[in-house]
Amino acid sequence: MVLEQPSDAELMTRVRRGDQDAFAELVDRHKDAVVSYAARLTADRDRAEDLAQETFLRLFRAARDYTEQGYLRAFLFRIATNLVRSEERRAKRLRLLTPFLPRQEHAEPAAPSGMLRREMHRELAAAVAKLPLRYRVPLVLHEIEGWSYVDIAQEMGCREGTVKSRVHRGRLQLKAKLEPYWNGGATWKTTG
């Protein structure tokens, strides 16, 4: 006999009543997706893990006000996006306040003449994480998470055309950032 898994909506109903087992089941169900999404937005594995944890805590706290719309993962992604946005604003304010502190430079990868796939992934992930959030979110949702433009537009509360335009601009910026690596690695640092 196969027991049917409770739906997200059913679990959220139980979470609303303070059921931690239901909450744990929801976390188990969506943790990889949220961590992966946060990792794509930040290009930082540890930060992504923290953000994902905070996302689930916010979900628990917001459970009372949550209204089922059929797609909990979208709600989780929205929380994660807002957390990233808040973090980046805080970081920006901090940078404005501390202009004279030495910047922690991101270490350039040492690369051989050929483009290693892993290096390319690392560069790409870093470049994605540096895009403005308004381009980053739709780009990640569309290109990596596989969402349709319509779904993204619904989630972001804007028109489909706006989403398409932002994804396009995001792509252009990514290409510009990656062009040097792509065209023979003119700016790659080489190891002695």
Next chain:
Amino acid sequence: MEDHRLGDLLRELPRERARPGFTARVLNRLESAERQPAIPRLALAGAMAAFLAVGASVLVDARKEAAEAAQARQALRQIRAEHLRLAQEVRDLSAPPPVVYLGGNEKVDLVLDLGKVDGSEGATPVVYHGETF
């Protein structure tokens, strides 16, 4: 770089997975967050009470200070008035009595001291050479 190649690369990015124990860590954080509010609430109440006390004390101090300043200003006005009155009195007392220079030579000056003339109060000479004496 072509669009489709960029898209392929983006989709090729390895999917991160939550580390083992992720759910347990979330639940621990949830429990500790639920346990903690009692202390912050107390701390918040304490901080609020302290803030109100300090605020009230500052208000009382400010009012007291304003009253004291008003009193000090009043006292200062009285002292200044008293000082003016006394200064005038000193000037009146120290002023030489008016005298009328009548003439004289190298050794003797002939003057009429009005201070010694009965009923001469208020009478002033036509020419007053006070600085001679």
